[in-house]
Amino acid sequence: MSDIDSKISKETPDKVFISQIIINELFGTSNLRIPKEQILSGDLSNLLVLYGDNGAGKTTILRILYHLLSPIEGHGHKSQLLKIPFKEFTVKFNTGAVVTAKRDDENLIGKYGIYFGFKNKEKEYFPLIPGPDGRARRGVQEEEYISLLKFLRQIGPSYTFITDDRKIYCTEDAEAMATESERIKRGRRAIGTSTRSIYSEYDDTNELLDITSAIAKFNFWIRKLIIVKSKIGADNIHTTYVELTKQLAKTRKSEPEINHEQLQKIISKLEELNKEISGFAKYKLLASFQADEFIDALKNSSPSNRHIINTVLQPYINGISENIKALAGVKSMLDIFLNHMNGFYNNKLITYSPSDGLVIKSSLNDRIIDPNILSSGEKQLLLLLINCVLHRNGLSVIFVDEPELSLNIKWQRKLLDAICDIADLNTTQFIFATHSLQVLQKFDDYIIKI
Numbered sequence: 001m002s003d004i005d006s007k008i009s010k011e012t013p014d015k016v017f018i019s020q021i022i023i024n025e026l027f028g029t030s031n032l033r034i035p036k037e038q039i040l041s042g043d044l045s046n047l048l049v050l051y052g053d054n055g056a057g058k059t060t061i062l063r064i065l066y067h068l069l070s071p072i073e074g075h076g077h078k079s080q081l082l083k084i085p086f087k088e089f090t091v092k093f094n095t096g097a098v099v100t101a102k103r104d105d106e107n108l109i110g111k112y113g114i115y116f117g118f119k120n121k122e123k124e125y126f127p128l129i130p131g132p133d134g135r136a137r138r139g140v141q142e143e144e145y146i147s148l149l150k151f152l153r154q155i156g157p158s159y160t161f162i163t164d165d166r167k168i169y170c171t172e173d174a175e176a177m178a179t180e181s182e183r184i185k186r187g188r189r190a191i192g193t194s195t196r197s198i199y200s201e202y203d204d205t206n207e208l209l210d211i212t213s214a215i216a217k218f219n220f221w222i223r224k225l226i227i228v229k230s231k232i233g234a235d236n237i238h239t240t241y242v243e244l245t246k247q248l249a250k251t252r253k254s255e256p257e258i259n260h261e262q263l264q265k266i267i268s269k270l271e272e273l274n275k276e277i278s279g280f281a282k283y284k285l286l287a288s289f290q291a292d293e294f295i296d297a298l299k300n301s302s303p304s305n306r307h308i309i310n311t312v313l314q315p316y317i318n319g320i321s322e323n324i325k326a327l328a329g330v331k332s333m334l335d336i337f338l339n340h341m342n343g344f345y346n347n348k349l350i351t352y353s354p355s356d357g358l359v360i361k362s363s364l365n366d367r368i369i370d371p372n373i374l375s376s377g378e379k380q381l382l383l384l385l386i387n388c389v390l391h392r393n394g395l396s397v398i399f400v401d402e403p404e405l406s407l408n409i410k411w412q413r414k415l416l417d418a419i420c421d422i423a424d425l426n427t428t429q430f431i432f433a434t435h436s437l438q439v440l441q442k443f444d445d446y447i448i449k450i
Contacts, residue, residue, distance in 0.1 A: 114128070
């Protein structure tokens, strides 16, 4: 195991986030330390808001962060930094990991090097120079380049960049595509054909997530989660029947009668279960539970037979309870996501079921609406909040450039509350660049003036 591998495995905490950004001579003039010496009242691991005048460099900082930290090979990320004027750009993580892009001569554009490693440790170095086509060349230093990409992958989070023109780039998606691209290339090399594939070597559109693919990814992710959680419930069905068999085996010819008080407790449990399962049934996560049929059977049976009915019912009730427990997280997430989305939209209703996936309907006539014809603001909200859902189960940093664009004042006020509710802040850090007074007033504890 390398020194980097051992450091990562020993020191990476449950949450990995950017703890500091240090910039020298951005555009040849700006020297920034984010956060500055003062301590933010808000938790930097959850949210950081960059505020400044037009031209201050907020968008450029987000661009540098995404391209510098991306572990994806062949999409031209490191080439992008050749064009951005700066002397030195350092990103520090709470794990002690440090990544620095630095120019050692007087030029602010063109060739630069990346230093990477851990604080108080000797850093590895990888130089990049522009080729004749303006793209970064890594020369013959293949081993150093592989070491850089490995380090960027292993320090923890995936990165999502939501630009001011409402495009969404995600390193997690690009990683999967890059893997598939390499598989295709290996196959072509094996049969002696060209290694050029549909994945263009310098085409970052492989990382783009449009509204249609975002919904498809959401549906796939939720269905996969349901399958995993349902398997837990299915495993408990076996336990249910084993328990039922055991209880029937113990049943004596003469059992004590269930009195009225005991009967009411059983009925109350059935009614409680009926109410609880209705929240799952609306998403078709679980079948509807007809408690009334069991309650009528209990009420109409003789006191001596109620014990037998209860003996049969208890393992069944326990099995349903286990299913509810297994799928509770999925239901809760759908509740939060759909409540927020439907709170934003007017005359539209978003629903979900495993069979149909995410569906947008008119609340006036129940007509299904193509998500591609939504307004720019509606699309932006849906894309942004879907991304919050998709990153709940993994370490991630999400960069958002001017989240308030295309949104009315009312929506701007509600936006960050929705983001924080939907995203799991135990695993996700947001870095925003904004002009919005609504955002600034609501989250002034997290603001850094650029």
